Amino acid sequence: MAALWVFRELGVAYQLLEVGLGGRLDAVNIIDADVAVVTAIGLDHQEWLGSDVETIAIEKCGIARSGRPCIVADEAAPATVMQTLNDVDARAIAAGVDYQFSDTYFVWRDGQSFSWDIPGGVIPLNAGAAVAALLSTGFSVSEQGFARATSLLRLRGRREHTQLGGVSVVMDVAHNPDAALQLHQFLKALPQVEKTVAVFAVMSDKDCRDMISALETNVDFWCLPGGIGGERGQDPEKLSDYLGENSRVFETFDESLECALDRLNGVGRLLVFGSFFTVAAGIDALRLRASGTEGAINV
Known part of the structure; x- marks a missing residue:
């Protein structure tokens, strides 16, 4: 709450908020985000989220909002992801369907594409989801700007x-x-x-x-x-x-x-x-x- 107050006081135009503990139960989920991102789904925090990935996926999708885009970054996401997003009337944007990515490129659903050289500490699945989140909200991203952004990516402690x-x-x-x-x-x-x-x-x-x-x-x-x-x-x-x-x-x-x-x-x-x-x-x-x-x- 203190961080959100600071953002408001300083007039922060764009906020990127990490939702911990899987999704629905996290305090950050009080925010109705313009776009949500559900990344890879695995077994973690089972004592809170459930004992299987299907149940955990439902909890993660608790950050989605009606009528707003939700990026599904995991091409192998369980069926409960799309079921939950449909139930809340979110706009699902799925890897492998609405966009494609690899270690060397990203392709959006309208055919727009970028080549990239991602640093070793950045997982392509996450990078692809980030770009999809930007494009889904109407941002215009040039290939030159995108290349510069990826060249500057550094995540301490991530590979x-x-x-x-x-x-x-x-x-x-x-x-x-x-x-x-x-x-x-x-x-x-x-x-x-x-x-x-x-x-x-x-x-x-x-x-x-x-x-x-x-x-x-x-x-x-x-x-x-x-x-x-x-x-x-x-x-x-x-x-x-x-x-x-x-x-x-x-x-x-x-x-x-x-x-x-x-x-x-x-x-x-x-x-x-x-x-x-x-x-x-x-x-x-x-x-x-x-x-x-x-x-x-x-x-």
């Missing part, structure tokens, strides 16, 4: 790929199984390295077993810090039970990072992922190290 000396560093706030699978694909596309060591911590309400399964083939050793996220944080001992001898538990993030870098010994890949708390700690710690490390860039 962020940097270097620390001779170590390739990837940081990602993947904190559910779907995001972990996306991270798996991203890592596969990177140049291969001899060894990858992960620093991983996540909240206790997340499906950590499936997250680990998605990335087991990418990671050689796991460093598991405690103290991440306070009482909500997953017990690293429980994570270690899943991982076995290829893991080690630490009391703090700094201790786990120190072990990971020692194991890499100046080469290979460091993966920091899980909750936002985990990646935030990684960004801060690596920035300090980068300031005194020859060859460190963009950390």
